[in-house]
Amino acid sequence: MFAVPANTIAHSSVPATVHPALIARAVAADRPRWAHLLRYDPDVRFAALVSSDEHQEVWLMSWLPGQETDRHDHGDATGAFTIVSGTLTEHVLHRGTTLSLSAGQSRVFGPGYVHQVRNLGPDPAVSLHVYRAARTMRTIEDRAVGLAG
Numbered sequence: 161m162f163a164v165p166a167n168t169i170a171h172s173s174v175p176a177t178v179h180p181a182l183i184a185r186a187v188a189a190d191r192p193r194w195a196h197l198l199r200y201d202p203d204v205r206f207a208a209l210v211s212s213d214e215h216q217e218v219w220l221m222s223w224l225p226g227q228e229t230d231r232h233d234h235g236d237a238t239g240a241f242t243i244v245s246g247t248l249t250e251h252v253l254h255r256g257t258t259l260s261l262s263a264g265q266s267r268v269f270g271p272g273y274v275h276q277v278r279n280l281g282p283d284p285a286v287s288l289h290v291y292r293a294a295r296t297m298r299t300i301e302d303r304a305v306g307l308a309g
């Protein structure tokens with residue numbers, strides 16, 4: 161995974177080949193498309209499916225202060241996520257790096273990418289995630305397949 165400045169991504173006229181970070185950013189900018197889905201749940205980190213087709217799924221997530229994923233990868237999926245509001249902290253386990261991600265920043269991932277995402281700040285955060293072909297999460301501890309991140 162690496163940071164993706166918007167002006168370094170090639171554009172495509174074929175939807176299936178549009179970079180997932182561009183998809184995440186476009187959906188993030190289209191608030192009427194997802195604002196009605198947004199919830200904040202103090203008991204469990206909130207996630208809602210915004211759209212899906214044969215190529216990808218787009219998910220909206222909210223993060224109250226202290227909410228976090230397990231350490232996980234996304235199996236064979238590739239994708240990207242964009243911070244819509246707030247600040248998230250991403251720890252990339254296989255690289256040993258920790259990044260603070262604020263609104264407008266995006267990250268991409270592929271097979272073998274292991275991370276943990278947390279809201280360590282005082283304010284709620286919102287993010288949009290693109291998964292190709294589907295959202296899958298495997299915790300590092302038990303390799304169980306689930307839907308947590």
Ligand SMILES: [Fe+2]
Nearest residue numbers: 232234275309
């Ligand atoms: Fe993840």
